[in-house]
Amino acid sequence: MHERTLVILKPDCIQRGITGEILSRFEKKGLKFIAMKMIMISKEKAEYHYAEHKDKPFFNELVDFIISSPCVVLVLEAENAIRIARKLAGATKVEEAAPGTIRGDYVIHIASNVVHTSDSPESAEREINNFFSAEELIVYKRDLYSWIG
Ligand SMILES: Nc1ncnc2c1ncn2[C@@H]1O[C@H](COP(=O)(O)OP(=O)(O)OP(=O)(O)O)[C@@H](O)[C@H]1O
Ligand SMILES: [Mg+2]
Numbered sequence: 001m002h003e004r005t006l007v008i009l010k011p012d013c014i015q016r017g018i019t020g021e022i023l024s025r026f027e028k029k030g031l032k033f034i035a036m037k038m039i040m041i042s043k044e045k046a047e048y049h050y051a052e053h054k055d056k057p058f059f060n061e062l063v064d065f066i067i068s069s070p071c072v073v074l075v076l077e078a079e080n081a082i083r084i085a086r087k088l089a090g091a092t093k094v095e096e097a098a099p100g101t102i103r104g105d106y107v108i109h110i111a112s113n114v115v116h117t118s119d120s121p122e123s124a125e126r127e128i129n130n131f132f133s134a135e136e137l138i139v140y141k142r143d144l145y146s147w148i149g
Contacts, residue, residue: 002149003081004034004137006127008116011069014038019072022102022114025088026076030145035136036074041067048130052123061111073131078148082124085117 013022027033041049046063053059076085090101094110097103107113118124128137141149 002032002077002079003121003124004075004077004128005081005085005118005124006116006131007074007076007085007118008066009072009074010066010112010114010116011071012112013114014070014072016106018106018114022106023072023074025102026074026085029084029088030148031076031078031081031084032142032145032149034075034077034138035132036072037136038070038072039131040069041071041073041131043067045130049127058111065111075128075132075137082118082121086119089115089117 007026009019009022013019043063046066047054050059050062050066053062056062078084088102090097090103090107092103092110092113094103094107094113097107099105102115103113118127
């Protein structure tokens with residue numbers, strides 16, 4: 001069974017005009033795009049999305065940042081999609097993000113780190129349901145990817 005993951009291109013990604021470049025990294029890897037939209041995230045959805053961090057000192061900054069400007073939210077599907085997307089995103093700590101990863105190539109400060117990717121199947125399901133209805137998750141076949149769909 002293929003796994004699904006939620007990716008958010010954060011406000012800094014859209015503001016910097018690198019949305020196409022970042023989308024293209026996920027696309028070129030071969031991850032299947034199941035859903036994608038640009039939205040202003042509500043404070044309620046942002047707080048639910050980041051609930052695991054609610055006691056962290058950076059929580060308010062994190063929520064204020066993600067609601068500050070439009071984001072692109074997308075759902076990607078593949079076997080091991082969650083781990084693959086996190087590898088493409090790179091490490092959270094700036095100095096540990098390897099060149100070749102999104103954060104390794106584009107990020108100089110942890111609070112402005114271009115992408116979010118789900119960290120487990122449970123988080124992915126919760127996060128996808130926070131931003132997408134069932135009808136928005138599009139089922140289709142890719143002919144050129146007949147071995148993975
Ligand atoms: N010490 C910090 N100071 C400021 N912001 C932080 C700090 N640690 C984490 N963050 C922000 O909170 C987000 C969520 O942190 P988390 O530990 O879940 O990292 P992650 O899983 O690598 O990132 P994400 O959840 O965005 O994919 C990070 O992406 C970053 O934007
Ligand atoms: Mg996380």
